[in-house]
Amino acid sequence: MKRIGVVGYSQNSIKSDAGAANEVELIMPVVHEVLAETNLTQSNIDFTCSGSCDYLQGAAFAFVEGLNAIQTYPPIKESHVEMDAAWALYESYLRILSGDAEIALIYGFGKSSPGNLDQIMSLQLDPYYVAPLWPDRVNLAGLQAQSMMQAGMLTREDMHAAVCASAHNAKNNPSAFKIDPPSLEEYLGSAMISSPLTKYDCAPISDGASAIIIASEDACKKYNLDPIWIEKIGHQVDSSNLGFRDLTLVKPVSDLMNKLDIDLNTIDIIETQAQFSHEVVLMSQIFKRTIQDINLSGGPLAGNVMMAAGLDTIGHTYKFLKSHQHSVALAHAVSGPCLQHNLLACLRSPA
Amino acid sequence: MIPAAVIGVGQTKYDSKRRDVSMPGLIREAIDRALIQAGVDWDDIDAVILGKAPDMFEGVMMPELFLADSIGAYNKPLLRVHTAGSVGGSTAIMAATHITSGQYKCVLTVSFEKQSESNATWALSPKYPYTPHINAGAGGYFAPYMREYIRRSGAPEHIGWQVAVKDRQNANLNPLAHLQIPGIDLEMVKSTPMLWEPLRYLESCPSSDGACALIIAAKDIAKGKNAAWIKGMSVRSEGTLSAGRDEVNPLAGQMCAKDVYAQAGIDNPLKEIDCAEIYVPFSWYEPMWLENLGFADKNKGWEFTDQGRTELSGDIPFNMSGGVLSSNPIGASGMIRFGEAALQVMGEAGEHQVDNAKVAMGHAYGGAAQFFAMWVVGKEI
Amino acid sequence: MNNSSEKDYFESLISLEYTHTAGSATTRFLEAVAEGKIVGQKCPKCSAVYVPPRGSCPRDGVPTSEEVTLTDRGCVESFTVVHIPIPGNPIEPPFVSAMIRLDGANISFLHLIQEIPVEEIRIGMRVEAVWKPQEEWTTSLENIKWFKPTGEPDIKPESLIFKPK
Numbered sequence: 075m076k077r078i079g080v081v082g083y084s085q086n087s088i089k090s091d092a093g094a095a096n097e098v099e100l101i102m103p104v105v106h107e108v109l110a111e112t113n114l115t116q117s118n119i120d121f122t123c124s125g126s127c128d129y130l131q132g133a134a135f136a137f138v139e140g141l142n143a144i145q146t147y148p149p150i151k152e153s154h155v156e157m158d159a160a161w162a163l164y165e166s167y168l169r170i171l172s173g174d175a176e177i178a179l180i181y182g183f184g185k186s187s188p189g190n191l192d193q194i195m196s197l198q199l200d201p202y203y204v205a206p207l208w209p210d211r212v213n214l215a216g217l218q219a220q221s222m223m224q225a226g227m228l229t230r231e232d233m234h235a236a237v238c239a240s241a242h243n244a245k246n247n248p249s250a251f252k253i254d255p256p257s258l259e260e261y262l263g264s265a266m267i268s269s270p271l272t273k274y275d276c277a278p279i280s281d282g283a284s285a286i287i288i289a290s291e292d293a294c295k296k297y298n299l300d301p302i303w304i305e306k307i308g309h310q311v312d313s314s315n316l317g318f319r320d321l322t323l324v325k326p327v328s329d330l331m332n333k334l335d336i337d338l339n340t341i342d343i344i345e346t347q348a349q350f351s352h353e354v355v356l357m358s359q360i361f362k363r364t365i366q367d368i369n370l371s372g373g374p375l376a377g378n379v380m381m382a383a384g385l386d387t388i389g390h391t392y393k394f395l396k397s398h399q400h401s402v403a404l405a406h407a408v409s410g411p412c413l414q415h416n417l418l419a420c421l422r423s424p425a
Numbered sequence: 426m427i428p429a430a431v432i433g434v435g436q437t438k439y440d441s442k443r444r445d446v447s448m449p450g451l452i453r454e455a456i457d458r459a460l461i462q463a464g465v466d467w468d469d470i471d472a473v474i475l476g477k478a479p480d481m482f483e484g485v486m487m488p489e490l491f492l493a494d495s496i497g498a499y500n501k502p503l504l505r506v507h508t509a510g511s512v513g514g515s516t517a518i519m520a521a522t523h524i525t526s527g528q529y530k531c532v533l534t535v536s537f538e539k540q541s542e543s544n545a546t547w548a549l550s551p552k553y554p555y556t557p558h559i560n561a562g563a564g565g566y567f568a569p570y571m572r573e574y575i576r577r578s579g580a581p582e583h584i585g586w587q588v589a590v591k592d593r594q595n596a597n598l599n600p601l602a603h604l605q606i607p608g609i610d611l612e613m614v615k616s617t618p619m620l621w622e623p624l625r626y627l628e629s630c631p632s633s634d635g636a637c638a639l640i641i642a643a644k645d646i647a648k649g650k651n652a653a654w655i656k657g658m659s660v661r662s663e664g665t666l667s668a669g670r671d672e673v674n675p676l677a678g679q680m681c682a683k684d685v686y687a688q689a690g691i692d693n694p695l696k697e698i699d700c701a702e703i704y705v706p707f708s709w710y711e712p713m714w715l716e717n718l719g720f721a722d723k724n725k726g727w728e729f730t731d732q733g734r735t736e737l738s739g740d741i742p743f744n745m746s747g748g749v750l751s752s753n754p755i756g757a758s759g760m761i762r763f764g765e766a767a768l769q770v771m772g773e774a775g776e777h778q779v780d781n782a783k784v785a786m787g788h789a790y791g792g793a794a795q796f797f798a799m800w801v802v803g804k805e806i
Numbered sequence: 807m808n809n810s811s812e813k814d815y816f817e818s819l820i821s822l823e824y825t826h827t828a829g830s831a832t833t834r835f836l837e838a839v840a841e842g843k844i845v846g847q848k849c850p851k852c853s854a855v856y857v858p859p860r861g862s863c864p865r866d867g868v869p870t871s872e873e874v875t876l877t878d879r880g881c882v883e884s885f886t887v888v889h890i891p892i893p894g895n896p897i898e899p900p901f902v903s904a905m906i907r908l909d910g911a912n913i914s915f916l917h918l919i920q921e922i923p924v925e926e927i928r929i930g931m932r933v934e935a936v937w938k939p940q941e942e943w944t945t946s947l948e949n950i951k952w953f954k955p956t957g958e959p960d961i962k963p964e965s966l967i968f969k970p971k
Contacts, residue, residue, distance in 0.1 A: 075527070096829025098862045102869060116867050122662075128507075129486040132824030134479035135509060138792050142664045142860050145867025149677035152662035152796075153515055156480065156487055156507040165504065165519060171526035173426055174659075188824040197486035197820065201542075202447060205485070206818050311503040314491045329500065410490040415503065444814060484820050556858070557917055557948045558895055559888075559903050566916075568886030569905050576884075576929055576963070621903075622887040664864025668854030668912035669968035 077291040078170050079301025080421065082112040083389035085249045085284040088377035091187040092281035097126075097136060100183050101143035104285040112287050112299055114177065116145035119287070121175035122152045123166045125159030125182040125381045129194050140183060151175065158182060158347075159284065160384030160407035160417050166288060167307060176293040182382030183283035191279060191380070198411060200314065212276060212350075214316070214411045216268035219352035221321040223270065228355050230270060234261045235365045236354035237274045237375065244372025247390075251278055251377045275351040277378035284382040286389055302395045302421050305402075306334040309417035316412060326416040327360055327406065336420055338362050342400035345387040347408045349374045356413075357406065370394060384408065388419050395423040426688075428806055429524035430652035431767040433463025433640035439603035439752035442541040443634035448483065449495035452537050455636035455757075456496060459533070462773075463640035464650065470640075471529040473498040476506040476516025476536035477756030478791075484543045496535060510704070510791025511660075512536060513637065513759025514798030517787070518658045520641050521800075525655075530643045537636035538754035564629050564707060568621035570672045570794065571709035575623065577673065578712070580727035582623060585708035586614040587730050589628045589750060592705070595737060596747025598776040603633045603752040628708035628750075635754030637761045644806070653767035656784070657688030658800035665793045672794050678717040681797040686719070689784075689801040695720050698801065700742040700769055700779040701786040702762035706749045711735060715743075718788070718799075737777065745769065745777040759789025763800055770804045831861030831870065836945035838875075842937060846911055848872040852970035854912040858947065865970070878935035878950070880908035881961050887924050902927055906953055912968050915947070921954035930960040 084107035092100060109115060122144060126137045133139075137154040144150070151174070155161045159182025166178035195211035222228035237255050244250035256264065256274055264272040294301045310326035310333075313319055331338070344361050346368055348354040354373065358365045369375075371390040374383050384407025391403035401423045409415040435458030437443070443451055460466065473496055475489045485491065489498070489505040496503075508515040513536045520534030559565075574580070593609040596602035606613070609627075617626035642652075661677035661684070663670055670676075682694070691697045703718070705711045712726030720741055721729050729735055735743035744750070746765045749758050766787035768774040774782075783804045790797050828836060831847055835858045838845040846855045847870035849863035855874050856863065863870050885904035891897075902924060905914040919927055921936070933953040943949045 092827075094827060094830045094833055096827050096832065096861065098860050099829050099831070102862060102867075105867070127487065128479050128481060129822075132822065132826060134481050135792070137507065138509060138665055138795075139860075141662065142666050142862050142864045143867070144664065144864065146662060146664040147667055147669070147676075147865040149661040149663040149675075149680050151660055153506065153519065153660060154508050156505050161504060165506075165522075168519075168522050168526040168528065171528065172522050173525070174522065185827070188826060189822055194486065194822060197480075197484065198490050200491045201483070201485045201488075201818070204491075309502045309504075310500060311490070311493045311498050313499050314493045318494075326500070409487070414490060414493070484818075556915055557946075557950070559892060559897070559901075559916060559918055562890075565886060565888050565903055569884035569903075572886060573884040573929065573963075619887070619889045621889070624886075666856065666860060666913055667864040668849070668852065668856065669865060669970065 076171055077303055078167055078288055079294060079303045080286060080388065080392040081289050081294065081299040081301050082108040082287040083392050084108040084111065085386060085389060086282040087249050088251060088280045088282045088379055090279055092185060097140040097183060098143040100283040101140055101181055104283050105143060105181060108285040108287050114287065114297060118297065119177050119179045120151060121166055121169045121178040122150050123162040123178060123180050124154050125157050125162040126184060127156055127381050129197060130184050130186060130380055132189055158381050158384035158407055158409050160388060163286060163288065163385060163388060164307060164309060164417065167304065170290050177287065177289045179285065179287050180385065181283060181285040182385045184380035184382055185281040186279045186380050187281050212268045212271055215350045216271050218321040218412045219270050222352055222356060225322045227322055227359065228352055230262060232355045232365065233275055233351040234258050236351040239366045240369060240372050240375035243370050244376035247371045249377065250372040253376060271350060277349040277374040280377050280379045282379035282382060284385050284389055286385060302392050302423050304419055305422045306336060306420040308334050311415040314414065321412055324360060324413050324416060327418065330416065330418045334418060341402050341404045343370055343391060343394050343403045344368045345371060345373065345390045346406040347374055347384050347387050349378055351375065353413065384417065391421050395421055401425065427525045427527050428644045428654060429521045429641055430647040430654045431639050431802065432642050432647050432650045432652050433459040434764040434768050435459030435462065435638040436601050436761065436764065437635045438601050439633045439635040439754060441631065441633060448539050449492055451539055451634060452492065452496055452535055452636045455638040456533065456535055459638040459640050465531060465640060467497050469531045470497060470533045472502040472523055472532045474504045474506065474516055474520040474532060474534040476512040476760065477538060478509060478512055482538055482540050482543055497533065508791060508796050510755060511759055511789040511796040511798045512791065513757050513761065514763055514787065514789030515660055517639055517760050517763040518660060518798055518800065521655050521658060524641055524643050531646050532641050533638060534641065535636060535638040536757040536760040538756040539634045540632050541634050564621040564624055567707055568624055571623060571707065574673050574709060574713050578724035578727055580712060583611065584712060584727045584730050585623060585628050586611045588708035588711040589614045591736055592744050592748045592750040595745055595777055596751035599746045602747040603631050624707055630706040630749045630753040633752050633754045635752060635757055637757040637764050639760065639764050651771045653770045653802040654806045656801045656803045657685040659684040660798045663795045665795055673713065674717050675794050677795060678790065678797045681799050682718045685799045685801055694718065695741055698784050698786050699782040700745060701788065702746060702765040703743050703788040704749055704759060704762055704790050705744060706753065711743055737779065742779050745774060745779060759798060762789055763787035767802050770802050829861050831859040835859055839947060839949055840943055840945045842943060844876045844878055844908065846874045846876055848874050854968060855910055856913055857908055857911040858915060876908050876910050879956060880906050880933060882927065882929055882931045882933060883907045883914045883966060884929055885919065885927055900924060906933065907966055917950065918952035920952040928960065930963050932956040932958040932960065
């Protein structure tokens with residue numbers, strides 16, 4: 075099978091409110107940076123794919139606005155997923171495997187500041203039975219955290235540890251928020267949003283954009299690109315019916331690890347798009363790591379750009395493999411309530 | 426390229442309001458029909474790829490998530506495509522790419538729109554301060570381009586009426602079509618109210634509820650089945666606000682068609698393509714796309730229409746099913762074109778079948794005539 | 807949203823509020839419009855002038871930073887006569903919605919044309935802006951009520967074709 079690698083990644087400095095910047099102004103800097111990093115121009119890119127969400131922007135066709143950031147003369151081969159851009163990367167990966175492209179540019183962008191994110195995310199739910207009740211995204215996450223507590227899988231001390239680990243790791247990530255974590259005492263005394271979740275347990279409202287370039291082995295040779303290989307990649311969705319799921323499991327992730335034959339013992343670092351502290355704890359258990367050992371970037375708790383945060387897990391693992399002594403990494407992107415939809419990518423440095 | 430073929434096409438009955446079914450029910454109507462035609466079952470489906478136009482049309486954000494169970498995606502990969510009006514086409518291409526990548530053997534792709542559950546005009550009319558709030562729907566947006574086409578080509582006004590009549594006559598042969606207008610003729614079209622000059626009411630597409638599903642498979646599953654083999658497929662996009670863009674004859678459309686023809690080994694589309702399902706939401710887009718896609722010379726597309734060459738019995742039939750002018754569930758409209766092209770080469774198009782169709786084209790466009798998706802399918806691998 | 811007499815559905819209204827961001831380029835444009843001026847932005851590569859600007863030239867994929875002040879005169883690139891009402895807009899049909907290409911600009915925007923019989927409007931016709939009274943100006947292109955003919959000779963539509971520098 076054709077080998078495909080990540081050859082460049084760029085992420086905006088995440089803002090809690092990007093204020094005056096529109097889609098174009100968010101996207102263009104990261105696209106220019108990733109092109110500069112790889113010494114490529116848009117004319118070398120033969121497939122472009124983005125991830126974004128109209129409901130976040132508050133207008134139909136957000137991606138159409140976003141496309142004005144890209145050089146489209148002469149017209150380009152391009153597509154868009156109404157999903158996190160991690161899935162845009164998956165689409166691009168299949169395009170390269172099929173021979174339709176050799177080099178693909180992927181970008182994701184989102185602004186959570188213009189609207190009420192918790193409310194907006196409620197619109198993902200079944201419109202006939204669930205959405206009219208307006209459970210918001212933190213309520214649903216709270217259900218999952220409670221299930222874990224009842225199963226003896228989670229304590230508030232664990233959740234506090236996840237909050238502190240994220241803040242600690244984020245210090246080395248120039249794009250992430252710098253958060254002063256609360257002491258255990260402060261944490262235990264803080265107000266509940268949806269028990270057992272406090273404000274510290276939820277990923278912050280974030281605006282930003284990220285871009286990645288992936289390329290086939292042939293293209294890497296031709297353009298002198300330095301790849302981190304995407305050794306394995308796959309995704310799977312769980313039931314939308316929360317009552318049908320055991321919320322203490324993330325079935326798609328265990329299924330994917332089997333299907334893709336991922337041996338956790340061979341993995342050096344893991345980035346997961348856990349957007350709540352209990353999700354960090356859950357994923358650390360599933361990935362058989364300590365809480366401190368996952369999300370060396372700080373993860374979504376230190377900046378969570380909707381529709382880009384999944385792509386960022388791949389971007390961060392790429393950066394770590396490039397600059398550290400690690401050789402194999404696992405990236406985990408998610409979508410939907412309570413970790414419904416999951417994507418795993420295993421990256422390996424060529425050395 | 427690893428060969429891929431459409432082995433099942435399923436469509437709902439199209440109607441303005443399908444109040445008899447929920448969103449999942451509507452989609453399943455199409456999926457079940459596609460599975461039956463393909464002779465495959467849920468266990469054979471490796472992945473599900475769903476396409477639709479803006480989520481605001483139904484008021485559900487990323488509806489594929491809540492639909493996961495009812496579209497059989499549970500425990501499988503699920504992908505959601507949104508490329509504006511071209512989405513039905515882009516989604517079919519994305520689904521086929523699953524097969525041509527060698528990673529999948531058989532996939533289900535489905536696209537839908539159930540606009541009756543929301544208010545689409547509202548969804549498309551945000552008030553921004555940098556343009557005056559005067560846009561009266563898609564027709565109001567595209568009408569100036571059609572006027573410019575008429576200026577350039579010198580086409581007489583009855584061309585638009587002819588397209589409207591021809592597509593509705595075809596729709597009368599397609600029991601699934603939304604609009605069924607017995608006795609449709611030029612006088613009837615001419616007598617309908619003007620909406621956006623030069624477009625009259627019957628020269629515009631309806632707004633429909635509906636879904637279309639395709640089963641696309643690799644050779645080892647498709648062989649022995651009645652199949653439409655994908656000979657070429659591609660997409661092209663250009664930025665909405667790019668200086669120098671020709672909205673009347675977009676470069677992206679020309680390039681996309683050339684790419685697809687090259688993959689399919691087609692030198693002369695007019696001679697080598699037997700029939701085409703082309704995205705014509707407003708009558709004048711038939712002559713415009715005849716030129717854009719290389720069937721007719723520049724400014725001569727309208728002569729094809731005038732001479733009846735795009736009729737069911739013509740040398741290049743366009744929109745045998747009645748086209749977007751007769752059924753328009755926006756998110757699915759592109760996939761219907763792709764699926765109807767497949768049905769033609771499978772010989773399964775019923776009363777609107779073109780005799781002996783061996784090679785057919787499916788086409789979709791979207792946005793401000795800036796997103797294009799096309800494929801050519803053939804009877805032979 | 808259903809006109810049938812028997813109500814076989816219920817309405818579940820969704821109301822979401824957003825603070826929309828125009829972006830810094832468009833903000834500059836809107837601030838200028840609030841003062842009765844029209845500013846566009848020029849591509850540093852191909853010299854295309856964008857009005858209203860969105861901060862980029864999609865032709866070259868680069869930011870547009872150089873500001874260009876334009877007059878409020880231009881021509882009709884194309885148009886339609888709209889015979890149906892616009893949701894939420896009091897303007898009475900029929901009215902003319904036109905693609906207006908300002909002098910010196912390389913893209914057009916939609917606006918109204920009035921003060922001329924509908925059947926006399928044509929592609930290439932010269933027009934100028936008719937502004938609302940100054941005290942009603944806000945940061946909106948609706949400060950221009952509509953465009954009206956200048957009476958100058960028509961331009962050749964072919965002269966609008968963009969030639970990159």
